[in-house]
Amino acid sequence: MDWQTIDWKALERLRSAFLDGTAGARDYWRNDRDLESYDQTFGQRIRWKWDYVLKDLQRRGWEPPRAEAVDWGCGTGIAMRAFLEHFGAEPPSKLVLWDRSPVAMQFAARKAREVFPDISVWLDRPSDHDFGTLLISHVLTELSDEQVVELLGLAVHATSVIWIEPGTHEVSRRLIAARERLRGTFQIVSPCTHQAACGMLTPENDRHWCHHFAPSPPEAFTDGNWARFARLAGVDLRSLPLSFVVLDKRQQPTQSDAVRVIGRPRVYKAHALVLGCDVSGVNEHRHTKRNQPEEFRRLKKGDIPAYLPRCSAG
Ligand SMILES: C[S@@+](CC[C@H](N)C(=O)[O-])C[C@H]1O[C@@H](n2cnc3c(N)ncnc32)[C@H](O)[C@@H]1O
Numbered sequence: 001m002d003w004q005t006i007d008w009k010a011l012e013r014l015r016s017a018f019l020d021g022t023a024g025a026r027d028y029w030r031n032d033r034d035l036e037s038y039d040q041t042f043g044q045r046i047r048w049k050w051d052y053v054l055k056d057l058q059r060r061g062w063e064p065p066r067a068e069a070v071d072w073g074c075g076t077g078i079a080m081r082a083f084l085e086h087f088g089a090e091p092p093s094k095l096v097l098w099d100r101s102p103v104a105m106q107f108a109a110r111k112a113r114e115v116f117p118d119i120s121v122w123l124d125r126p127s128d129h130d131f132g133t134l135l136i137s138h139v140l141t142e143l144s145d146e147q148v149v150e151l152l153g154l155a156v157h158a159t160s161v162i163w164i165e166p167g168t169h170e171v172s173r174r175l176i177a178a179r180e181r182l183r184g185t186f187q188i189v190s191p192c193t194h195q196a197a198c199g200m201l202t203p204e205n206d207r208h209w210c211h212h213f214a215p216s217p218p219e220a221f222t223d224g225n226w227a228r229f230a231r232l233a234g235v236d237l238r239s240l241p242l243s244f245v246v247l248d249k250r251q252q253p254t255q256s257d258a259v260r261v262i263g264r265p266r267v268y269k270a271h272a273l274v275l276g277c278d279v280s281g282v283n284e285h286r287h288t289k290r291n292q293p294e295e296f297r298r299l300k301k302g303d304i305p306a307y308l309p310r311c312s313a314g
Pocket residue numbers: 024027028043046072073074075076077078079098099100101104136137138139142143147
């Protein structure tokens with residue numbers, strides 16, 4: 001990480017484009033310095049989210065298909081690099097990096113080759129043939145509904161899809177809509193513990209959204225440059241909210257009957273209320289100090305597990 005090379009003015013311009021809704025309308029990447037500055041800041045935060053999701057997939061023994069991997073809307077290619085670094089022991093046969101910005105595709109290709117010099121990299125709009133893994137990262141805020149439908153048309157040609165987005169209400173709701181469209185074609189690997197319709201879609205869950213928190217590494221709290229970035233970007237470095245979905249056409253192991261924790265539990269003196277998702281839907285679960293002392297202690301410390309054993313709803 002070389003903070004001397006960061007173009008803070010470029011980051012401000014990018015942030016404005018992300019916030020004022022113009023990012024979808026036109027290509028905002030001007031040059032390599034824009035991309036390098038993004039890659040080391042916004043991109044790093046996205047990388048920590050990818051690490052969280054990919055580590056969880058590795059922990060449960062999931063492996064990507066060895067066939068071609070596509071990073072759609074690649075930007076600096078941070079998603080592809082994270083994917084290669086986690087699963088690169090058996091690298092995909094070919095990488096496809098696609099973005100509306102040619103300068104971004106070139107940058108992403110260079111970075112991928114730094115990690116895997118021998119890998120075959122293509123910079124092209126993915127065609128309608130079957131391929132291995134589709135990576136999608138932080139594009140939904142820039143796409144119209146019609147563009148999302150087009151992207152889903154590509155997704156059905158993949159064997160597996162790993163899709164990570166910001167953890168906001170609006171984006172999570174769009175991702176849930178995509179999950180519902182793809183549910184008949186794929187099995188859902190994560191974060192859902194079931195294959196049924198998303199429990200967020202009931203009227204009583206309208207105000208909720210499916211989001212989780214990835215951990216930030218220690219330097220995010222101790223390095224003054226990260227503090228400067230946080231002020232500029234208007235983000236809280238302690239909190240890395242994400243929405244994601246992982247889909248696969250291959251047979252998946254039977255899922256546990258644990259409850260997937262959503263968002264942050266509300267912890268009181270002697271009990272915690274956890275919004276949890278399982279096959280019965282999205283419900284609030286009560287964990288008490290008395291009946292679940294171990295879980296309660298973790299929650300009290302702010303240690304949010306991905307899953308909790310099922311206990312009383314209400
Ligand atoms: C916020 S950046 C995210 C980049 C990268 N995926 C990441 O996670 O860091 C969104 C990217 O989507 C690209 N993009 C936006 N609309 C697109 C479209 N219609 N087709 C292809 N790429 C698009 C932008 O050029 C930009 O690189």
